[in-house]
Amino acid sequence: xxxxxxxxxxxxxxxxxxxAALADPTRRAxxxxxxxxxxxxxxxxxxxxxxxxxxxxxxxxxEKAGLISQxxxxxxxxxxxxxxxxxxxxxxxxxxxxxxxxxxxxxxxxLDELKTKARKPRRTRR
Amino acid sequence: xxxxxxxxxxxxxxxEIAMTRTFDAPRPLVFEAFTRPExxxxxxxxxxxxxxxxxxxxxxxxxxxxxxxxxxxxxxxxMGGVFREIxxxxxxxxxxxxxxxxxxxxxxxxxxxxxxxxxTTVTMTVRYESKAARDGVLATPMATGVAESYxxxxxxxxxxx
Numbered sequence: 001x002x003x004x005x006x007x008x009x010x011x012x013x014x015x016x017x018x019x020a021a022l023a024d025p026t027r028r029a030x031x032x033x034x035x036x037x038x039x040x041x042x043x044x045x046x047x048x049x050x051x052x053x054x055x056x057x058x059x060x061x062x063e064k065a066g067l068i069s070q071x072x073x074x075x076x077x078x079x080x081x082x083x084x085x086x087x088x089x090x091x092x093x094x095x096x097x098x099x100x101x102x103x104x105x106x107x108x109x110x111l112d113e114l115k116t117k118a119r120k121p122r123r124t125r126r
Numbered sequence: 127x128x129x130x131x132x133x134x135x136x137x138x139x140x141x142e143i144a145m146t147r148t149f150d151a152p153r154p155l156v157f158e159a160f161t162r163p164e165x166x167x168x169x170x171x172x173x174x175x176x177x178x179x180x181x182x183x184x185x186x187x188x189x190x191x192x193x194x195x196x197x198x199x200x201x202x203x204x205m206g207g208v209f210r211e212i213x214x215x216x217x218x219x220x221x222x223x224x225x226x227x228x229x230x231x232x233x234x235x236x237x238x239x240x241x242x243x244x245x246t247t248v249t250m251t252v253r254y255e256s257k258a259a260r261d262g263v264l265a266t267p268m269a270t271g272v273a274e275s276y277x278x279x280x281x282x283x284x285x286x287x
Contacts, residue, residue: 104147106169111151
């Protein structure tokens with residue numbers, strides 16, 4: 001997704017929701033749990049000292065960001081991880097990193113050049 | 127010595143992203159490369175067909191800077207801001223705003239230069255202050271934990287690949 005825009009600015013708006021959803025430790029823990037397989041709301045609530053409604057609230061945020069979805073089982077209504085938005089976020093971060101890595105490599109070369117220049121005796125000096 | 131080039135990206139708070147990199151050059155030189163237009167133009171974001179036709183820097187408190195990059199297809203991308211603090215060659219604080227911004231409001235960049243044994247470590251911290259963040263509604267894009275989620279994500283993606 002990088003090529004059309006610029007690494008530093010061209011973040012699709014949809015990523016705001018992704019990053020906002022990722023900004024909370026409970027939600028990250030939920031995603032980490034779901035990375036190992038789908039789970040019901042009860043199962044997700046277990047490791048946290050949190051009420052089910054509180055967990056449901058987090059799930060709603062994740063769902064809105066498209067990071068999770070609900071499985072077919074009508075009884076358990078298991079949640080599962082959706083990879084696409086995470087991949088997009090991942091790519092954006094990668095583009096950000098690449099931008100700075102490439103820039104700083106150019107800066108290395110420039111600094112080498114400047115150092116060499118600085119070492120040369122100036123003509124006006126004796 | 128050549129490991130100077132490792133870029134470290136961290137998220138010190140839920141509104142900041144920090145990037146640290148060490149350069150094999152003394153601090154005054156690095157500071158110049160970050161502040162003099164004719165030098166900035168030669169390294170910042172100029173890669174893969176991108177050039178920097180506009181680079182203006184009025185290096186004083188309250189002074190403005192303006193950068194415009196041009197892509198290989200002729201597409202322009204601009205940003206700029208105002209200097210809030212300048213302590214040469216140690217520290218620069220400036221606002222940043224992109225013309226087509228993906229976050230609301232301005233961000234504040236703090237760049238710190240530390241020299242040790244002839245090498246200079248530059249840490250640039252960008253603090254976002256989007257309206258959403260200010261209102262406490264949502265965290266800004268480069269929020270806390272992005273880096274760790276990123277690690278987890280890499281693991282996860284490996285499993286589904």
